[in-house]
Amino acid sequence: MTDIDEATLIAWVDGELDEVTRRRVDRAVAEDAALAARLDMHRRLRERLSGHYAPIEAEPVPPSMRALLKEEERVVPLRPRASRWRSWGTGAAIAASLVLGLGIGRLASDPVGPVGVRSGVMVAQGPLASALETQLASAQESAPLRIGLSFQRKGGGWCRSFEGEAASGVACRGEHGWKVEQLVPGSGQSGAYRQASSADSRVMATVEALMASAPADARQEAEARAKGWR
Amino acid sequence: MSFESDLLALLPRLRRFAASLSRDRADGDDLCQAALEKALRARDQWQPGTRLDSWMYRIMRNLWIDEGRSRQRAARTFAPEEAGEHIGHAGDRDVEAHVMLSDVDRAMQSLPDEQREAIALVLVEGLSYKEAAEILAIPMGTLTSRLVRGRGALIELLGEAA
Structure with missing residues (x-):
């Protein structure tokens, strides 16, 4: 079990964590498959959204x-x-x-x-x-x-x-x-x-x-x- | 670089932001056009040396919020109003255009405005939390909780494959 909440996971994906917190999340994710899956889900959501609207900019x-x-x-x-x-x-x-x-x-x-x-x-x-x-x-x-x-x-x-x-x-x-x-x-x-x-x-x-x-x-x-x- | 050429360079991003806020691409371009016109009229209010992109995002977002009420009204009376706009198409075109919206468009549309604008600025436009919170004039904590709720809703709507 870890104490990483949803806001922290999301901030990891958004590149908003300081170095110390990011490493703490990385360690927790390495030990917790369910947490890793959630992190991955948030990462894919961000990629899907930015990818969806990206062609407009081009x-x-x-x-x-x-x-x-x-x-x-x-x-x-x-x-x-x-x-x-x-x-x-x-x-x-x-x-x-x-x-x-x-x-x-x-x-x-x-x-x-x-x-x-x-x-x-x-x-x-x-x-x-x-x-x-x-x-x-x-x-x-x-x-x-x-x-x-x-x-x-x-x-x-x-x-x-x-x-x-x-x-x-x-x-x-x-x-x-x-x-x-x-x-x-x-x-x-x-x-x-x-x-x-x-x-x-x-x-x-x-x-x-x-x-x-x-x-x-x-x-x-x-x-x-x-x-x-x- | 002058005001106009800076704006021109920003236009692709502004159109993208407008599209992520709006019901469809046409509404997005209408919003973008309106924001440009407003910016040109209010150009004296922009302070050189400050971020023009943040200023433009703010103008566009405020216009979008202002239009919120009429937008909701339009949504309630969607079919008759649209059919009236395209006499001769019997509304089929609009049904078709609506169906062509992707899952992502539909999911974004279903979000409350306050979550959609936060998601659009951070996930689509790639702004930092600090920049997004400033544009929306809300505290960082409020922004992050809207990002958490908005993402939860999107993941639910878009399914596991998000």
């Missing part, structure tokens, strides 16, 4: 939020993508409305739609295929199709989520191109941001179901692209 920020801060962006480009954004000139609000308004027409009038069927399987083609193959999530704010997350799926292989005016979804790289795992109406279907975000939650659920561990960071993404997503 997503590109919505244009509506960037637009609020646009003045500054024009003066001090923070990252390479800020300068691309700046080329819209009059700012993010107008750029966003262009994407939402005109973008539908642009995609619809493309001779090749974003998705085709090959051997009974939905595959990305045309602009979507090239965005998936070449576009980096870290540099694309003005692109009509935006890549959300790049990640490795359970069992291996690269997948990427995408967001466009006509369609959003998730595609995974196969032997002969990008197989579309999920396709939902894109942000342009209603022109409302709210609906764009609702599509996000469906896509995010798919990402979460497919993803092996964590989304790729900018460096891993660039490396994967260099290797042709194999």
Whole structure:
């Protein structure tokens, strides 16, 4: 029996214990399997929660939020993508409305739609295929199709989520191109941001179901692209 | 670094925090947008040299608490209100979107606000107890007891596999 209470176990997981107390807990845990199991349970809970919300931090920020801060962006480009954004000139609000308004027409009038069927399987083609193959999530704010997350799926292989005016979804790289795992109406279907975000939650659920561990960071993404997503 | 560029750099974390407080991603982004607008209006109240992230978390959290009553009202009348918002979808979309929420989303939603905000700051945002207690303006002891109760509830809801 030990005198380690729940608050102390939790503080261990949260990294809040001083060295002396931490060692006392470590000793107690080493001698008490039930206590070790509880500590492990709390550790897994923390990992599950932080892992669940982590992909949101890796997503590109919505244009509506960037637009609020646009003045500054024009003066001090923070990252390479800020300068691309700046080329819209009059700012993010107008750029966003262009994407939402005109973008539908642009995609619809493309001779090749974003998705085709090959051997009974939905595959990305045309602009979507090239965005998936070449576009980096870290540099694309003005692109009509935006890549959300790049990640490795359970069992291996690269997948990427995408967001466009006509369609959003998730595609995974196969032997002969990008197989579309999920396709939902894109942000342009209603022109409302709210609906764009609702599509996000469906896509995010798919990402979460497919993803092996964590989304790729900018460096891993660039490396994967260099290797042709194999 | 200016105020706006600092805010821009914080945005991914702020969106994550908003999502962990909110019913779904759309509500989270609405909350985040509102917090940004409020911060820009109140920028004179931020003291350079202090933590901008703590200030923003506090603004967002207070907005979320302020909206609590209308949120609860909306939850009680959830179906009719949402159906009215999406005429032509007969509510199916919302049922579907609701079903798509993961176990974690649902479990977080079921927590009382005071436990959810403590869990969000410490487990999701990774803040220290001291930082979280300051943002919530509560003593450390209160924070830790909310963390214990909130975690107990989450483990129960999410099962042994938590």
